[in-house]
Amino acid sequence: xxxxxxxxxxxxxxxxxxxxxxxxxxxxxxxxxxxxxxxxxxxxxxxxxxxxxxxxxxxxxxxxxxxxxxxxxxxxxxxxxxxxxxxxxxxxxxxxxxxxxxxxxxxxxxxxxxxxxxxxxxxxxxxxxxxxxxxxxxxxxxxxxxxxxxxxxxxxxxxxxxxxxxxxxxxxxxxxxxxxxxxxxxxxxxxxxxxxxxxxxxxxxxxxxxxxxxxxxxxxxxxxxxxxxxxxxxxxxxxxxxxxxxxxxxxxxxxxxxxxxxxxxxxxxxxxxxxxxxxxxxxxxxxxxxxxxxxxxxxxxxxxxxxxxxxxxxxxxxxxxxxxxxxxxxxxxxxxxxxxx
Numbered sequence: 001x002x003x004x005x006x007x008x009x010x011x012x013x014x015x016x017x018x019x020x021x022x023x024x025x026x027x028x029x030x031x032x033x034x035x036x037x038x039x040x041x042x043x044x045x046x047x048x049x050x051x052x053x054x055x056x057x058x059x060x061x062x063x064x065x066x067x068x069x070x071x072x073x074x075x076x077x078x079x080x081x082x083x084x085x086x087x088x089x090x091x092x093x094x095x096x097x098x099x100x101x102x103x104x105x106x107x108x109x110x111x112x113x114x115x116x117x118x119x120x121x122x123x124x125x126x127x128x129x130x131x132x133x134x135x136x137x138x139x140x141x142x143x144x145x146x147x148x149x150x151x152x153x154x155x156x157x158x159x160x161x162x163x164x165x166x167x168x169x170x171x172x173x174x175x176x177x178x179x180x181x182x183x184x185x186x187x188x189x190x191x192x193x194x195x196x197x198x199x200x201x202x203x204x205x206x207x208x209x210x211x212x213x214x215x216x217x218x219x220x221x222x223x224x225x226x227x228x229x230x231x232x233x234x235x236x237x238x239x240x241x242x243x244x245x246x247x248x249x250x251x252x253x254x255x256x257x258x259x260x261x262x263x264x265x266x267x268x269x270x271x272x273x274x275x276x277x278x279x280x281x282x283x284x285x286x287x288x289x290x291x292x293x294x295x296x297x298x299x300x301x302x303x304x305x306x307x308x309x310x311x312x313x314x315x316x317x318x319x320x321x322x323x324x325x326x327x328x329x330x331x332x333x334x335x336x337x338x339x340x341x
Contacts, residue, residue, distance in 0.1 A: 021091045022049040023225035024073075024110075024193045028085035031065075031072055031249075039082075040296045042068040044249040046085075050225040052192070055216075057228045057236045057257070059272070060246035063293050066229040067115075069246075070195045073227075074112050075102045090192060108138040111191040115198040117182040121170040127154070127181045128166030134188045153184040157214060176207035180214070187218060194219070194226045200235060212238050233276045237261050242330075245269045248294050248304035255330025265324075265332035267309045303334070311336055 031043035043065045050056050058066045071077050073087050073094065087094045089110055094102065114120035122130055131150035132143060139146075147166065154162035157180040170178055179199060186194060196215065200208040216239060219226050228239050236243055240257035245266060253266040264270045271289040291308040294300065300307070306316040316335075324337040 022088075023052045023054075023090060024048075024050040024227070025088040025091075026069075026073070026085070027088075029069065029072065029087065030084040031068055031077065032082040033068070033078070034080050035297065038297050041299055042249055042296055043072065044299075046246075046249075046251055048244060048251075048254075050193070050227065052225050053219065053223050055219065055226045055228055055239055055241045057230060057240035057243050058246050059230060059233070059236050059243055061231055061272075061293055063296070064246045065249035065296075066246055067197050068249075070112065070197050070227065070229060073195060074106060074110065075099075104138070107134050107186075107191070108189045109191055110193045110195065111186040111189070112195040112197065113179075113182055113186045113199045115201055117175075117178040118170060120182060121178065121185075123170055126167050126169055127173070131181075131185050131188050134185060138189045149188070150184070153188060154181065156187075156218070157181070157184045159184075175203055176210070179203060179207075179211055183211075183215065183218070187222070190222055191224060194224050196226060196228045198229050198231070201230075201232075208235070209238070215239065233261065233273055245272070248299060249296060250304070250333070251331075252305065252333045253331070255326055256328055259326065259328055259330055265326060265330075265337040266305075266334045267311055267336070268305050271308075 027047050029043055029046040033040045033042050046069060048056060058069065060066055068077070072083060075094065077083070083095055089105065094105070097105070121127070128147055128150045131153060132146035135141065135146040135149050136143060151162050151166055154165055159165050159177060159180050165173070165177070165181075170181070173181065182199070199215075200211050203211065212235065215226070230236055237257060243255065243257050243260040244251045245253040245260065245268065247268050253260060253264065253269045260269060261273065264273055268289070271287070274287040275289055289308055294304050294307070300317060302315070302317045302319050303309070303312070303321045306312040309316065321333050322335055322338060324332045324334070326332060326337070
């Protein structure tokens, strides 16, 4: 079983004190998946709180557990998955809800923007029909009224000729337009919490920044809490209030976006920053993080990042790293963070 004693308590304190009941609260979340009956420790003791209007970005390489964390909150994991801990939506527990009750909340109170809209949207129904279906299901209004709402949503996400686009199938729209339609579908019932799973990865840079600005604007207008998943430091800097860096299913560093990106405390975070391409790097050498992420079916006893860390000491491979609190409510899970600079 994953070690659930190592939680991210300092991140819990980062939520505004005025938010007595957070929009989203996750405590000691653990997830085990199974591959040929062998357990895979996909998420290992993740905790955070999120207030309305706040954005938490979960940052990390592919396979670090980011998407599994979001799918757990949405109740989209396979039936065999073994889940521990708690997930609360405005104080209401989600993990022990009957399937029918969770289905009533999903899309209405908590919604998700998936990474690839071409696979998330149904290819045999028009965009308008898919958005209207969600509105009719959750709000019980007539189809004509739901289609009018769907058109208004397409206009809100800045899709031109919205009335005509309602009749388009997903394959008849560009990648950027499909992603905007996916956002419109996710926002159809004004959810309290929006989960965004790398929604800009497949888009070119120009469209990517448009989608990020759109999400930020819509969040401010609607007062939603948002969990944004990415592996891109530039995206994290653009969208986040707080950042949680995830490695091997565990948060290894948390804090404000400014703090984590400007003064990273964990060697993994520093490695992600160093391996990010930026304009001032022309002619220089890109520093890649050596090695590969660990096998989640056989995590090491000590720090999971130790085999790839240039600062690793013998104790790092055998002893779980300490959790060091940082100013402003963040934390770093590394003994180096406890040493004065």
